[in-house]
Amino acid sequence: MDTQNTFRIGTGAGFSSDRLEPALDLIRLGRLDAIVFECVGERTLAFGHRDRRADPKRGYNPLLERRMRAVLPLAQAAGTRVITNMGVANPLAAAQRTVEIAAELGLKGLKVAAVTGDEISHLIGPDTRLLEPGCRLSETGREMLAANAYLGIDAILPAIEAGADVIITGRVADPSLFLAPMAHHFSWQLDDWHTLGAGTAVGHLLECAAQVTGGYFADPGHKDVPDLAYVGFPLAEVTADGGAVITKLEQSGGLVSQRTVKEQLLYEVHDPSAYLTPDVSANFSQVHLTDDGQDRVRVNQADGAARPKQLKVTIAFDGGFLAEAEISYAGPGAAERARLAGDIVAERMDKLHGSNAPIRIDLIGVSALHASAVDYPATAQDVRLRCAMRASSEAEAEMLLWEVEALLCCGPAAGGGYRGHVTPSVMTYSAFVDRGDVQPHLEILST
């Protein structure tokens, strides 16, 4: 392969709490042009807003400082551009903190860009139509905390053109974080839908890091993965047509196979012929995979059509408090004792405390994750009762914890191992806004 015309891009994180050392290995050994840390989901964006509310200087990824401290010196030495949405709900504060860290480390001449403009709560009103509940915002009866539009490559490209070494965004469509540096390198036009669709497929395959290199895949005896404890993160060797080879470092654990690539290609995809991002409507339905050596899979023939006219928005609402409390029962009759304990909690919350928030009762080991769908044969003799409730007040949430803890003395025989916690809860719904109403903004800081 003509390496002059290959763009090497890797993944440094596929979710907010992803591992760090596979990213450092990739920067050291991967000869990367760019590395992307993708750290925002519906859940983590909501947490970001919660954190920023508590402290206006926070709201970025809680691992930003640890990651930047380790990544910046290596990336500067390797000449690898770092692109990340670790800004979450506060990209500017994240960029400021990154510049401080770079200065502490003595890194000179580092340009750090903050891409903002995704926070668009000013465009959202009581009449805004929410997609999933299918109602107007005012009908939810909940307080809006924030609203973030998914930005695309047009928000990131100016930062690359300005020569930023580190680009920190908030809500950006995950594949766009990868597509932007590819599009810049190969000078792809913003209406070259075919190539942008192909590049989006590559970005989509990379965006969850280890999920294409053997993570979220192993099923012993059916799908075995070598050295999963040290699973490597992926890199792509992208060519000018948007095709790529997906691979990983030889020294790392995990595997890249057509199977791992197929599973990730459809991950969180709805219509495979119309995967909508702010950049393109990508078509994965005709993707062609071929083996290209050990842990190398070539991806071709993804396509694309014109980008959507509207941008998707995630709107976060105050969701009250999530209470979760657990206690264990083991030995003969464990499931019956756990069930009795659960009934007691539900009875007392309803009749004694007048709580009308629905309580979920799980018997972990018997029936929990699939409780509402499947009746598995109950043979377990080591069962954990879990009671969960979303309450509008912290006091009501605490009451559930008290009731479960009180089972220690007042409940069925031989219950132990109580744990409970209350977490402030944020709920999210989606809506659309017109693209023209959203104005991305760039700020560049440097050491």
Place this chain on the structure above:
Amino acid sequence: MSIRVPLRQIAHARSGDKGNRSNLAIFVYAPEHYEALRQQVTPERLQTNFGGVLRGPIKCYELPNLHGLNFVMDQALEGGVNESLNLDGHGKSWSAMILALEIDLAGIT
């Protein structure tokens, strides 16, 4: 004569979430099993078996070149990750739930 095997023996799957919508992509290991998968693992069957959690309409997209199906399942996450009280609010384990279905391979070698 029927030859019934668990789906897990001939296929692999992965599920993901967006809001209260879950998607589940399932691929056969051997291309000759694709037709059996397509005919026997249908939206109706998923609804019948797992209706307690897959509460809305289910749509199936066929991917013959990848020997797979992509099911898009509405109202399938008990509210979604920020609302559900399920420990697995993302429905990550839905793929494992569906691989327990049986499939009849009679007439296929």
